[in-house]
């Protein structure tokens with residue numbers, strides 16, 4: 351029996367929420383765990399190194415029956431909700447271990463199954479160590495955008511992202527990024543995903559990532575909770591992660607354009623101007639992501655592996671259930687109800703609408719569940735306030751106050 355916490359699992363009255371206007375938001379992004387193992391052995395990996403060890407029970411690759419059921423469920427969900435687009439994220443483990451023909455066949459089957467009005471947007475998140483020209487040609491042929499996980503330059507990346515032998519992965523990743531950034535494949539270069547490590551210099555990290563030529567950089571805070579805090583995140587008012595990110599932010603803002611988009615910074619700036627974004631880690635936008643695991647299980651996002659064993663489980667499977675069945679799961683509802691899901695402290699917070707309580711998995715505390723501020727609360731507050739001050743100064747610089755008055 352999975353030890354789900356009271357909030358949201360027992361305490362949410364989903365029937366009442368639905369009756370009072372909290373509508374289910376259809377899934378727009380389906381993460382397919384096409385292969386459950388990885389050829390790297392990164393020491394911070396949330397799949398293999400955290401509380402949930404369910405990966406050990408997973409088959410290596412999706413079976414033919416699981417693929418057929420997943421394709422059918424994705425198409426059915428798009429049809430039932432009349433979706434104009436559906437993002438399919440090929441994920442793992444390391445998805446390239448599933449093989450080129452498996453990936454090509456899967457992409458083609460999903461495209462054939464989707465209704466005519468639904469545009470399929472394929473992305474793959476890979477460690478890129480196996481990415482070569484023939485694989486990139488297959489991905490380009492099937493219009494599959496590629497996101498690469500890399501933590502900076504050689505020293506920064508190889509601090510954590512290593513092969514089981516202990517050898518660093520940077521050289522093969524940099525080679526793949528060079529190919530990906532070439533004229534032949536640039537159109538499928540999605541961006542870089544960098545897990546923040548305080549041991550790495552933020553300016554050197556940003557510059558090394560930008561030098562790889564990505565259209566976007568995504569900084570990911572290491573997963574952790576109040577019960578199992580991230581490295582160096584003491585339960586006090588210190589702001590080590592904001593300090594790190596703000597040094598990268600200043601370097602980014604001084605980088606001449608064209609420069610890569612930095613997802614977290616762009617999302618915060620957009621929300622400061624009142625725009626809505628779909629960043630999962632900040633803001634109040636409802637989550638519209640669901641995961642299909644290698645054995646066909648319908649799950650919540652992987653980052654919940656940081657909370658407790660089984661935290662991502664819904665008890666549903668594409669072999670027996672449609673994706674709609676997951677819309678009324680307590681975790682789905684909790685991540686779609688915006689403000690109503692926030693703790694009292696977050697509700698009263700001055701950056702509430704931009705922060706949104708941070709990433710849902712980071713709010714967990716054993717015995718209480720997920721109705722808490724983020725374990726990164728001091729960092730998020732400091733980061734958002736500093737970016738707000740920077741934006742305000744830029745606005746003042748561009749729109750100077752008239753003599754003797756203000757622009758307000």
Ligand code: SF4
Pocket residue numbers: 695696697699700701702705706707708723724726727728730731
């Ligand atoms: S800064 Fe802290 S209190 Fe404010 S919304 Fe974010 S997590 Fe909640």
